[in-house]
Structures are given as structure tokens and as C-alpha cells.
Amino acid sequence: MTAPDPEPAPSAPGGQPGTQTLIRGLRVLEALTAQDRPVGVGELSRMLDLPKSTVQRLLRTLDQEGWAQTSDDAVTRWQLSPRLFALARQDTLSASLRDVAMPHLRALGERSGETIHFSVLDRDVQLVLIERVDSVHPVRTFNAIGATTALHTSCSGKAVLAMLPHARVEEILARPLEKVMPNTSVDPQHLMHQVLEARERGYAVNISENRAGVCAVGAAVADDSGRPIAAVAISMPDTRFDAGRVPEWGAWVRSTARAITGALSR
Structure with missing residues (x-):
């Protein structure tokens, strides 16, 4: 059985595929940078006016690449990684x-x-x-x-x-x-x-x-x-x-x- 084709990357109007994802990822980094404390997914979702699922996916990608990380809080919150600094x-x-x-x-x-x-x-x-x-x-x-x-x-x-x-x-x-x-x-x-x-x-x-x-x-x-x-x-x-x-x-x-x-x- 042939595997389904992967979902195409979203694109910004008039831009190349993946542009919108990149922009959203940068907006997440900017939002994290603007805070002087770790931030939860729900709060980031409200700040950026994006679905929680989208913000969660972006954070996981940033974490995987070493640009963001979770804090030591009991409730999962996110912050910039030392690598970025x-x-x-x-x-x-x-x-x-x-x-x-x-x-x-x-x-x-x-x-x-x-x-x-x-x-x-x-x-x-x-x-x-x-x-x-x-x-x-x-x-x-x-x-x-x-x-x-x-x-x-x-x-x-x-x-x-x-x-x-x-x-x-x-x-x-x-x-x-x-x-x-x-x-x-x-x-x-x-x-x-x-x-x-x-x-x-x-x-x-x-x-x-x-x-x-x-x-x-x-x-x-x-x-x-x-x-x-x-x-x-x-x-x-x-x-x-x-x-x-x-x-x-x-x-x-x-x-x-x-x-x-x-x-x-x-």
C-alpha cells in the first residue's frame, strides 16, 4: 500500500510554500522573547491569535531544533533556549x-x-x-x-x-x-x-x-x-x-x- 503524500506546507499569500510556517515560528520566538518568564501554550495562543495545536506544533519543532525549551515548572511552560542567546x-x-x-x-x-x-x-x-x-x-x-x-x-x-x-x-x-x-x-x-x-x-x-x-x-x-x-x-x-x-x-x-x-x- 502506498503511503499518502505528506500534507503540503502552508504558504503565505504570494509567498513560497513554508513561508507562513516560518513567519509563525518567528512570531513564537518573538513572543517568548518579549516575556521575562516561561509562557504556557494557551497564553501564547491568545497572544498570537493562533490555534493551540498550531502553537504546540511550532514549539515542538523549535524544541527539536534547539531554539526553545520547556521550563522546570510543574505545568508545562515554554522559554527560549540558551542556544539562542x-x-x-x-x-x-x-x-x-x-x-x-x-x-x-x-x-x-x-x-x-x-x-x-x-x-x-x-x-x-x-x-x-x-x-x-x-x-x-x-x-x-x-x-x-x-x-x-x-x-x-x-x-x-x-x-x-x-x-x-x-x-x-x-x-x-x-x-x-x-x-x-x-x-x-x-x-x-x-x-x-x-x-x-x-x-x-x-x-x-x-x-x-x-x-x-x-x-x-x-x-x-x-x-x-x-x-x-x-x-x-x-x-x-x-x-x-x-x-x-x-x-x-x-x-x-x-x-x-x-x-x-x-x-x-x-
Whole structure:
């Protein structure tokens, strides 16, 4: 018995077969990118005005190809994969940032002995890790390249917020904020206080607010206009975190961030 012919790929008006599927897949990626949290199929279906079955099929294809993945939630929700964010490392801006930043990141790593994270700002929504200098210690912190972090949960994010206009910070903190860890603050007033502190000091602190047992001190990198575009952080296990050294570490990351900012403007 001869197998039935496969169903032809849908096509957009005036386009080639498969164009509509591609466009819909890109719309799904855009919708996932616009969220700062995992999203369910039903919500995506409503956002995109597409049948659930179509959205589910597109998500499975994106998952199969490594562009989307399910979260660890009990209820199945979808998010972008680290692979997609890692791809951003190949673009000209990220490559230029890394090239300029790396000598300064290595110097900070040698000085501190701890893990150094360098992240770029993604649409005032989150930070994406594009470079890392590993700690010299056998027990160290680790984040994969392409990992994302919400602005309110990290020292780098708060340092970035400290460089944004006050009204913009209020808008960002008015969004629904996820309590990632017991130490994560989701109170806009408390977070604004932390942002104002970071603005005054030139660096921000994270004490197990994003990951259990991980502390960090970070500062923001700005472009020629003074807008934050990236951040550098010293990250360490809480067993090596010493509150008395925070001003010292803060001065180091602040100096490093300013050196990168200066190098970018040359």
C-alpha cells in the first residue's frame, strides 16, 4: 500500500510554500522573547491569535531544533533556549564588547581570584551572559554562556537599573516580578532603594537572590550616551563572601566597568 503524500506546507499569500510556517515560528520566538518568564501554550495562543495545536506544533519543532525549551515548572511552560542567546555572541556588537572587555575581565579575575561574569542588557528585560572568567578556586560559581538573569534578581541587573532614568526604573519594577529565591525581593519600593544605593556607590550587591549560596558584586558598563549596555560582576560562593570586603570588591568592579566603558568610546 502506498503511503499518502505528506500534507503540503502552508504558504503565505504570494509567498513560497513554508513561508507562513516560518513567519509563525518567528512570531513564537518573538513572543517568548518579549516575556521575562516561561509562557504556557494557551497564553501564547491568545497572544498570537493562533490555534493551540498550531502553537504546540511550532514549539515542538523549535524544541527539536534547539531554539526553545520547556521550563522546570510543574505545568508545562515554554522559554527560549540558551542556544539562542549564545548565538547572540556571534553578532558584531557582542563580539566587539567581548574583545574590548576581555583584558579587563581577566585582570579582575586575577585580582579577585573569583568568577567574573560579563553580561549584556537585553531590551531592559534581562541580562544575557556572553563571557566568563573562571575562578582559581576548586569550589566556584558557574553560569553557562547564554544564561539569562532577571534585572531585579542580580547585582548586575540592579547596577544596570541604577544607570537608567528614574521613570524607566519605575516602569520596569512595576512589572510582575518573580521571586526566584527566598532572598529575592519583589517589592518595588525595596528594590528602588537598592537601585538608588547602587547609583550612589557605583555598584550593587546580590546575596543569594538569584541562586542559592551565590553572592556577587557588580557594576554597569555604559555606551557613549551614558546608557547601560552591559555589566561586570565578581561572583563567589557564600562561604567566601565577606561583607567587610564589599566596598573593596565594589571599587574593583566599578573601576573595571569604567575602564571597559572608556575603552568602548575610543
